[in-house]
Amino acid sequence: MFATSLVQTLTFAIAAMICVTGALGVVALRNPVHNALSLVATLFGVAVLFIAQEAYFLAAIQVIVYAGAIVVLFLFVIMLLGVDRAESFAAERHPLGLAVGGILGGGVMVLAAVTLFAGVDTATGRRSTVGALAPSDDLNRIGRALFTEYAFAFELTSLLLTIAVLGAVLLSRRASGPPIDLDEFPAEEPDADAEEVEA
């Protein structure tokens, strides 16, 4: 009864609009928190596009990892560092900045246009704005690919992440100053630095 293609086109149009508006917001808005929120909107738009292509798993991971963890971390840092007001964000403009930015942006645009119009198999071998790219569901395919063909790369990545976590812990830990044992109240504060070590 319903023209599915119409529904699909509408979905694509709305999701694409959300993506582009969000992307513009990331660049144009002056408040870092608003920027981060615009980024969330873009990520959501992309997630909707994934769903339109029946890649449910990718959509869920997009929301959980990017919107749910990474941008929350961004916001967390913005709030903790207190750069959450527009005026603290003023930066000097580098004379070359505009030129380099323009060239890079233009290059990406041209690249995208070429990929779009060049033909079916240019970038990934498949193309589709809406509709499934693969016959079986994406969860199985991703799982199989990760744990068979790319198992080595997968394990290397997890090793890299573990090392990164250890590094972060080491870096954030300063040796100087006596740390506070959290299980006891400090009798008196030795100095201001000691508090920061545990915090």
Next chain:
Amino acid sequence: MFAIDPLLESVDGSAVLIVLLKVVVAFAALMIAVMAMVWFERKVVARMQNRLGPNVAGPFGILQTLADGVKLFFKEDLLPREADRPVFRLAPYLSLVPAFLVFVVVPLGGDFSNDRHGVVSWFGKETLVQVADPHIGILFVLAMSSMAVYGVMLAGWSSGSKYPLLGSVRAAAQMISYEAALGLSLLAVLLNSGSLSTNEIVSGQSGWNWNLWATGVVPFIVFFIAATAELNRPPFDLVEAEQELVGGFHTEYSSLRFALFFLAEFMNTITMSAVIVTLFLGGPNGPSFGPGWLQAILPTVWFLAKLLVFLFVFVWLRGTLPRLRYDQLMDLGWKLLIPLALGWFLLLAAFKIGQDEGWNRAVVGVVGTVVILLGALLISMAVGTARARRAAVEVEA
């Protein structure tokens, strides 16, 4: 596009009508359930504290929530001068909408015995008693619960006031920490069910084969504790610790916007209980008997009965337990729940492989337990060494 409900693939008028009906009924049912939950919580907590609780509006004070809602509706809507207006206005909705959406993937009824997968026939169409059944059902729940962080976090930040900001930073840290434990305890269920779809998970638990004992109780306990923390309910309600933070992230909110936060909080409690019932207690599974009409509604009755148990336990926890200190909260999440959930998951995975390869179960169990205990010993030794070294540094200084 309608592949989300696989039973509605041939889209026509009556199918769309059924979907609309399901959405409207789920929405209305959840709203009514929240009203009832607010009354229930106030009444039960009052009884636990030797009070009467609401008893004026309607029989047993059951209309109290309605009265409060009307009162809040007519109150002045304050906007703090320092507030970031667009975000301040947006935040309550970011809290409420995820709370609603989680309910979408919860199977509310239908017969799951004998491989019937909860399919019911309405108006000559076969469908499920849940609004949608995506392949990734349970990941959707996780996605929405990670979205709920935004509401709390942005509300606190946009108020432009220090107590809400402190509350929201605490909330974000707490919710992110416990999401890890939540996800890891969930893995055990997924390993057992072999599917992410909530419908499949419930189907796999038919005939008293509940995940609660199929996964060995531990994931259930971890999930329950992590869910309580994720909901910011007592004893994990540091987010709105009255004694330290005035009211936490919603200090500056008044009128209808405050009501939305309040609504979202209770709605989250209900949906999270529903998710626990779905994952561990077999959802609408239960004994079936009696005439045809009774058999049709019995699954929903079982579901509601199980739900009510958890709602009561949540209220009970609030009435009984003192609030955790912040470092205790973080220790519990990172040093106990996450390693426990991970270790248990590994043990279950070993059993699964043993089953596939035909190994002796007892040997797998013993070897697995020994390996995990060794791991636990190593971790506790590492933690102990670090603590001893810190103590030594302290003595030197």
